[in-house]
Amino acid sequence: MEKLHNKSDTTKGILFLICSAFFFALMAVFVKLSGDISFVQKAFFRNAVAFLIAAGGTFGDIRAKGKSVIIIPKGALLFLILRAIAGSVGIFGNFYAIDRIVLADATILNKMAPFFTLIFSFIIIGEKIKPIPLICVIVAFLGSILIVKPSFNFTQMLPTGAAFMGGVGAGLAYASVRKLSYLKCNGKIIILFFSAFSMTLSVPYMIVNFNPMSFFQILMLVFAGICAAGGQFSVTAAYYHAPPNKISIYDYTQILFSMIFGFFLFGQIPDFLSLTGYFVIIAMAVLNFIYTKKHCESENVSVSVGD
Incomplete structure (x- = not known):
């Protein structure tokens, strides 16, 4: 019965993570469509919508279950x-990159997050990293260099560097979510706290450099916020149900969604080096997933025999 429950949780985690990937890919589209506005301002409105949705859900829980949900x-x-x-670093880095590089490039660099989730989960929670996953992390990092394309042209390299740092921040954020799940912290509280914190970080810049927006731009950012909330709730639910080493591979479906959106909406085609980088990173993700799945199955067999 316990194994069946674990499989059910893993399946839920996978489905939630694919939903998250779709929502975040669509969020990036709306962010890009919102036009020439500061990435900080875009992040503020994205978080404001997510905050309102999370707040509504939290107060709904309070009415239904009492004040204990906000403890x-x-x-x-x-x-x-x-x-x-960490999540704020992830958002600011990703939003800065979305407006300046190919959508799929920004996505794949942000999708370094699952690898960093493994590393930070080891540091924060003590979840062990086996030799094969560690090699996958190293090779994936080398693959990311093909996309970043390091050079002495700082202006050209800055957007890809920001996208990469966004992936690092997201990885630390997801590991923190996993730790919070062990501590039984309510998922809506996690999203509410993060959205409020990130909004607060944006306020000083907004006061000095606010850009007036058209109705269309406001609408696009509202849609981006709704998609972001959907992505946040989905990814939080995913890592609540299953550990990163069992489901993180499915986060890479966002690359497929982003390439489709980028091609049909913006006519974007990644260059050869970027495509090579995609292949390396995804190949390492698949290898890590296969290894982890087999390793977990062998451990379950050993436990069953021992019992």
Whole structure:
């Protein structure tokens, strides 16, 4: 019965992660369609919508279940702050890149997050990294260099560097979510805290450099916020149901969604080096997934025999 429950949780985690990938790919489209606005301002409105949706869900839970849903468990505050800081780095880096490089490039660099999730899960939670996954992380990092294309042209390299750092931030954020799940912290509280924190970071810049927006731009950012909320709730639910080493490979479906959107909506075609980088990173993700799945199955067999 326990194994059946674990398989069910893993399946739910996979489905939630694919939903998250679709929502985040669509969010990037709306962010790009919103036009010539500061990436900080875009991030603010994206988080504002997500905050309102999370707040509505939280207050709905309070009415139904009482005040206990807003209690922050002991030890959770540190990881709520860490998740908020890391998630903000992830959003700012990703939004800065979306407006300046090919949509699929920004996505694949952001999708370095599952690899960094493994590393940070080891640091924060103590989830072990086997030799094969570690090799996959190293090779994937080398593959990302093909997309970043390091050069002495800082202006040209900055957007891809920002996208990469966004992936690092997202990886730390997801590992923090996993830790918060162990601490039994309510998922809506995690999203609410993160959205409020990221909005607060944006306020000083907004006061000094606010760009007036047209109705169309506001509408696009509202849609981006709705998609972001859908992505946040989905990814939070995914890592609540299953650990990163069982489901993170499915996060790469966002690359497929982004390439389709990028080609049909913006006429974007990644160059050869970027495509090679995609192949390397995805290949390592697949290898890591296959290895982890076989390793987990062999461990389950050993446990069953021992029992």
